[in-house]
Amino acid sequence: MILPQELIRQKRDGGALDPDAIKAFVAGFDNERVTDAQVAAFAMAVFFRGMEPAETVALTEAMRDSGEVLDWSGLDRPVVDKHSTGGIGDNVSLMLAPIVAACGAAVPMISGRGLGHTGGTLDKLESIPGYDVRPDNDIVRRTVQEVGCAIIGQTGRLAPADKRFYAIRDVTATVESIPLITASILSKKLAAGLGGLVLDVKTGSGAFMTKEGDARALAESLVAVANGAGLKTTALLTRMDEALASAAGNAVEVRNAVRFLTGAHRDAAVEEVTLALAAEMLVLAGLAADAVAARAAAARALGDGSSAETFGRMVSALGGPGDFVERMDDHLPKAPIVGAVTAEAAGSVAAVDARALGLAVVELGGGRTRPQDGIDHAVGLSDLARIGTRLERGDPLGVVHARSEDGFARAAAILRSAYRLAEEPIPAPASAVVARFG
Template sequence: MQMLDLIRRKREGQALAPAEIEAMIRDYTAGIIPDYQMAAFLMAVYFRGLDREETAALTRAMIASGEQIEWSSIPGVKVDKHSTGGVADTTTLVLAPLVAAAGVPVVKMSGRGLGHTGGTIDKLESIPSFRVQLTREEMIRQVKEIGLAVTAPTGKLAPADGKLYALRDVTATVESIPLIASSVMSKKIAAGADAIVLDVKVGSGAFMPDLESARELARIMVDLGREMGRRVVAVITNMDEPLGMMVGNALEVREAIAVLSGGGPRELREVCLTLGSQMLLLAGATCSDGEARRRLEELLAGGAALAKFRRFIAAQGGDPAVVDRPELLPRATDQVTIAAPSSGYISAVQARLVGEAAMLLGAGRITKESPIDLAVGIELKKRLGDYVNAGEPLAVFHVNDRANLETARERFLAAYILAAAPPTPQPLVYEIIRG
């Protein structure tokens, strides 16, 4: 195989054979193909795209590049959930115990945050002594005992994707839809769940800025899952503003506890109920959306979901006392109120800028190697459509280091547009795409 020929043909918009793609990924993973040639290929894909057969071949090749896990020793349909990334998106911390409380086993591998988006593993690490690295045997035992386990993935799962993603990140090719689809699905399928619910974010805080591109990405991922023997549903959800009211790791754990206790922001709760209902349906635990939703609402109201979260924390070595005493979570030393510069209705929020402001405070990473502060972040006081008076608090920054405080304040305020009239309400859930 001549890599130069593949680059040239893709640059000209020609389709590549599955065998060629598989050989290319195998050689790249082995270090035979250098980064500079793969970077050229990725840029050709960014401009010319991949057809469905090429995308499927790329996905299969990345799955085959490493370990493939199976959970057949765990009874029942094992479900997983994946989000394409957002701000104040605390859904996994709510969904995993909620769905497990409904009797559906949840086996999940989650990642760390990068850039403006948060990571589930970072959030869990803010719980004192919580273990985020579990062996396969520990996961099987824990899921059999309590119905769920969440762990950080090892480098053995789809290592080709890890190499390609790092290269995409520095070559401005992250936004390519077929590359996103193959990246997500290769990891999810290699991780072994029987059923997968995809939360595809669309809006100012998402990789997909418009509904059309989000719908295209969702459809490709659902089709890939079906072709590879998985039950997959994609839910397209709104990320035109932060989903919850807390942005930052320990802050988001506090908010997840509030939702599991029957409270919390309406928007976060609603998206969790929608995603959770689809997880129950895929697992065959209920027969309709309405039945699934009612069951989940009962588990929240009756305390079963919160009790499952408490057991989950204890099972992974964390201190379950945080459920009843959230003050045991890391807390910042300083709180700084960010006031509205003028009066008006909040007519638009650039969620990405809010996430970037939290990152500047230390809640997120600029690079994968960047340290983070689990205690810091942003506590929002207003939502899209709310009226705010000049000088009224828009948010409270939870701060340990003031070095980037002014830059974070400027970034945060740039996210908000105030107007004389309220904006037209937009749905939280745009549509559900099934296989």
């Protein structure tokens, strides 16, 4: 077996690593044969030298095999999932899972929490009283079998090597490495025992990858490595130049999602991205012949109420209220101070700093700066003005939901500074979906 320091030396000097050596190195995470210092040195070497696709596949598979790999054999539904690289107002998972489930797929969607300026699906779902984001395996399996979907958190048994590796990368300035991001994302998805995966890679001011070229490189890497590891995968590149939904926060995004599912209100960009991802998932699952037929099936499930019903059944099965969809406002927490932030001059919305909107949510207490931080589920932003909207002086840029007057004032200042208005008319963005990979 190659010594850890020799493997680090090889990568430091630009060499390609043998897949078996990579797997032995990751296996050493568990028994401390590989130290934190060596993991950090390896991460830095990869950061500067990169990895060939075969190396990234080996790293991904090794982290997958460091823990439990879920087995969905016996289900009478094809198993598919989606992963988003995260953004502002990205509540797509809340609608997508029940839509695809209502079309006949099984969607065991393993999601994460928010950190920094981006929101987390688990935090949103914990706005719902009683909803258990970490149920035991029997409940998860029963929910997926009977309802069709379960949106839950990662257990400690799935890809534990990735958890240690990421914690070290987080404090050694080695997070922004495409091979390491790829392996981190896909090791958990491979451990989930999926038959197909669709990736939503965001680009724009509110995305992790703000530059389109970087986002394209990540999408290409994710698709190549996932398929190289035997998981059928496609990816969409989507815009995050403003909040995706017209709400950003936790309870406010859940409320937005339920209104979407019931047809009370649908943000156009959310609908475009959700149906495009649903179509990809249904084709991968073999439930539709092509994207056109798949999109039509997803639209029917949305329009006939079956997706809203599926969402309600999932909430109930995972411990939430049985009448959540029908009585959402009775169950979701509400902030005590709610008020509009208005435009100080007339103009058309020309640009939005989406990252600033996410930071406004954090400022209100609805996000984290450290993983261990608690959050306020009630606070956030809603009714956000979209790019291209014409506003008169005094018209609302958005609505702030705050716990205190001081919090409201700070968030309002951030919200106002995030918007740039122009005197001339500004066209709305042509499409939220930029490109497809795979």
